[in-house]
Amino acid sequence: MTNKIKPISFVPRFFGAFGQFIKYMASGDYAARCQAISEGKQFAFEVEPTVITKEVEVIREVEVAAPILDTVNADGAHQLLQLLQQEARFIDFIQESIDDYSDADVGAASRQIHAGCSKVLKQHFTIDAVSTSVVNTAVENSRVEVPSGYDAKQIKLEGKVEGDGPYAGTLIHPGWKVTETRLPKVTNTESLTILAPAEVEV
Incomplete structure (x- = not known):
């Protein structure tokens, strides 16, 4: 948008002409700029900017959606619980609020739960680093x-990912995968939803 310049009256022009004459005679650079203006040329700040377009490679983030199962084997999940x-009274610990316990009390209980959970995993699964x-x-x-x-299911690239690889980076977590499952076989699955029976002392 161009600002409209207000015309200068005669008296200021009369006195200004002497000042411009002196500057014109004293400076060759100034005289050259005046000459350029008189010929209708533009200075750098008056020239329309040049728009430069450049094709750039798109940087993509690799995101893998969580797997969607067509069927769910609830029996195995119930058996693991x-x-x-x-072995660890895991459900008791999760179901109970620990807000009123001190960190020391929670830490002491966690040791027993950790030992029991570790026993279950080692006894019934073989787990290796991906x-x-x-x-x-x-x-x-x-x-x-x-x-x-x-395989994007086995490796998740964090940060900005460019191109198709290979990629160099820092391993921040090795990942885990089950290589063998040794859950005990059961013939009656109706009772698997009972994770722990109610205990009554008589």
Whole structure:
């Protein structure tokens, strides 16, 4: 948008002409600018800006949606909850509010629960680090290279991801995968929803 310039009256023009004459005679640069204006040329600040367009590579973030199961085997989930309750009283701990307990009390209880949960996992599952089979290490904060065409279900790239790989980065978590399951077989699944029976002392 161009601002409209207000005309200058005769008297200011009369006195200003002498000042401009002196500057014109004293400075070759000033005289050149005056000459350029008289020829209708524009200064740099008057020229319309040049718009430069450039194609840039789009940086994408890889996000993998959570798997959606067509069917759910509730029996196995109930069985695992039963085992965690039997060995670690896991359900008791989760269902009870710990707001009124001190950190020391919670810490003491957590040791027993940790031991019981660990026993269940080691006895009924074999769990390995995902990164061991993909990038050959499970050591966190180590530098690794993720190959092109990696399995997005096994590796989640954090941050900005450019191109198709390979990628170099820092392992922040090795991931976990179940390689063997040894849950005990049951013939009657009707009782699996009872995670722990009510206990009555008589």
